[in-house]
Amino acid sequence: MWAKGGKHGFGASEKLATRKSGRLRAYVTAISLLLVLVLSSSAFFVSDTYLPVLCIFSGILVLHGLLLRGNISVIGRVFMVQLVITMSLYYLLHGQSQMAQGMIVVLRILLAFIPGWWLSVSTTPEKIAQVLTWVLPAKWAFVIGASIGLLPFMTRELREIYQVQCLRGARITPKALRDPRNWQELMTCVVFPLLIQLLKLSRQMAIAAQLRYYGKTNKPTHWQE
Amino acid sequence: MEHRVDLLKLSDLSFRYRSDEGYILDEISLSINRGECHCINGPTGSGKSTLLNVLIGTLSRPFEGELVVSEGVTLGLVMQDPNAQFIRQSIGAEVAFALENLAVPSELMLEKVQGALRRVGLFVSLDRSIQSLSLGQKYRLMIAAQLVFHPDILLLDEPWAQLDDSGVCELISVLKGLKDEGVAIVLVEHNPSVFGNVVDTFWQLDQGKLTQGCFMPEPIHFAYSQKALVGESYIQIDPLVFRFANHDPLFTCSERLQLYSGEIVALVGDNGTGKSSLLKSLAGMQPHIPPLPIQVLARQPKLGIYGGELGLLFQRPNRQLFEISVLEELRFSLKRFGLPLDNADRVLDEMGLQHLSEHSPHLLSYGQQHLVALASVSVYQPKVLLLDDPFAGLDHLYTCRVWQQLVALSQQGTAILLTSHRMLPHTPVTRYWRLNNGELLGEGQAADTVNVG
Secondary structure, three states: OOOOOOOOOHHHHHHHHHHHHHHHHHHHHHHHHHHHHHHEEEEEEEEHHHHHHHHHHHHHHHHHHOOOOOOOOHHHHHHHHHHHHHHHHHHHHHHHHHHHHHHHHHHHHHHEHHHHHEHOOOOOOOHHHHHHOOOHHHHHHHHHHHHHHHHHHHHHHHHHHHHHHHHHOOOOOOOHHHOOHHHHHHHHHHHHHHHHHHHHHHHHHHHHHHHEEEEEEEOOOOOOO | OOOOOOEEEEEEEEEEOOOOOOOOOOEEEEEEEEOOOEEEOOOOEEEEHHHHHHHHOOOOOOEEEEEEEEOOOEEEEEEOOOOHOOOOOHHHHHHHHHHHHHOOOOHHHEEEEEHHHHHOOOOEEEOEHHOOOOOOHOOOOOOHHHHHHOOOEEEOHHHHHHHHHHHHHHHHHHHHHHOOOOEEEEEEEEHHHOOOOOEEEEEEEEEOOEEOOOOOOOOOOOOOOOOOOOOEEEEEEOOEEEEOOOOEEEEEOOOEEEOOOEEEEEEEEEEOOOHHHHHHHHHOOOOOOOOOOOOOOOOOOOOOHHHHHHEOOOHHHHHHHOOOOOOHHHHHHHHHHHOOOOOHHHHHOOOOOHHHOOOHHOOHHHHHHOOOOHHHHHOOOOEEEEEOOOOOOOHHHHHHHHHHHHHHHHHHHOOOEEEOEEEEEEOOOOOEEEEOOOEEEEEEOOOOOOOOO
């Protein structure tokens, strides 16, 4: 669709087609949400025997996500971070004997993460919010949709605040954080300013939404892509 | 004679945040009619934002006096940073947000959304991601998101600070069109002169009083002895192609650029040309770019290797404040780099911030927070200081105070590289680097750069 498109109004058949197409997309999003819910929870609940089946499903989702130009490096980073944390904890608590079990835990967390990543690549927060209005009050659905939409912005904020505090000498580099005594510094000089930014941003967004009639109706309509 | 009905009228309106404080708005009167453009200007902290909050009805306390909004009059607001106002991901969905809330049937939205985007001259795919737009386009998108519900009054909060010159030109053209259509416009702006062609009435807000005219700040004089380029080279950029992984080149540089100690170089380019990305690359913190032929302090840039030798201020530097007092904020880096804590008091004195030393940095004004953030970097006297758009959102007074500190640092030998989306005439900038049409160019010393106020 282009803003340059015709000035003229739409015929009845075009309106019907728009409505049908919108409904179809909403159903696809709803099925995607259910699929994510089932696959992510299965990652924790199915026995080890069925994990290969889940791996195949997750592999398909990753391939589809890549086709949609999703950023695979996110999965890689999550995998590496939790690999280090989980395996270190297993080594500390159980020694070498339970390392295989630790690897399975790492795999399960990754399998729980991949469906969420795929959903973020394949659909938009507003579509998710639209589907959620079927089962939740419109305000809750809006808040959930807006929160998901905010994640990329907050991730950028988190990265920039972290980097600038590193430059100021904060003991929060990966090396410094090996020492648990420095974890407090990460909270005070990164998480605390981030929360302040989040509060400011949510207030601004609330004002912006209210001025655009948010809350005027309990049954808002939905834009069809 | 045409009878003009006020859309909105303030009569002797007064407001203060605390009952034991003076009035920030003191018996102000203003009437806004259809097709008029008003511009309100004044120094930081003069109450411009408070006045905006009065108009949009988001004040947390009651006010004295009278505010009359004619029946059925609607207001649209474009905040200073449009990025903080976007609720959706795609252009069509963003503009349609108000229509959704007004329960307009989905099949009628497309036409209205297209109409609003046409009014601001934005001809782009409705499915396109908002993040792919330039800041000027984002600003016009946010105006379209207001126009879609046909507001009678459009409020704009400091557009000049965020937009480059082409963005400002686009905006002025849109505003002229809206005025002709009968939309009333209220601009809150530090730099009102650029909107002279579109504004009907200028108002200055100072010490609570709203009077007609432009606020003329007292010029601040500071001496600056321009240095010849004989200092040590701290930054060296060899010919390069700057690109993000799997993307087309953002810009190229075909000559060697160097930044010497004691210099203040301004990197100037339009929004989205890659200024911030280059600055982050110099600090070794720009992800998704291949290694570049850049040397900072004779090393390949990498986050965390420079200690106290490199300082950086991002846009909105108040984000980095976290301590319980201004003094502690300045002492933080001194403690980490093992430097004398007395430096904090000295810098607070130099920057005229001593009276704020025990204040919480979170309760200061935007301009004060900006100065504290700069002080927290200045305090360890880095050899290289990188600043990303350091004057955004600052009025003349605070801009001059930032310049004073930058001059003081450069005279102590700090090499300063700052970004800006417009040239900075009559300032202590010693040289310019230009990012233009995908090319990074160095220039010789600019002719009229020595500032006397």
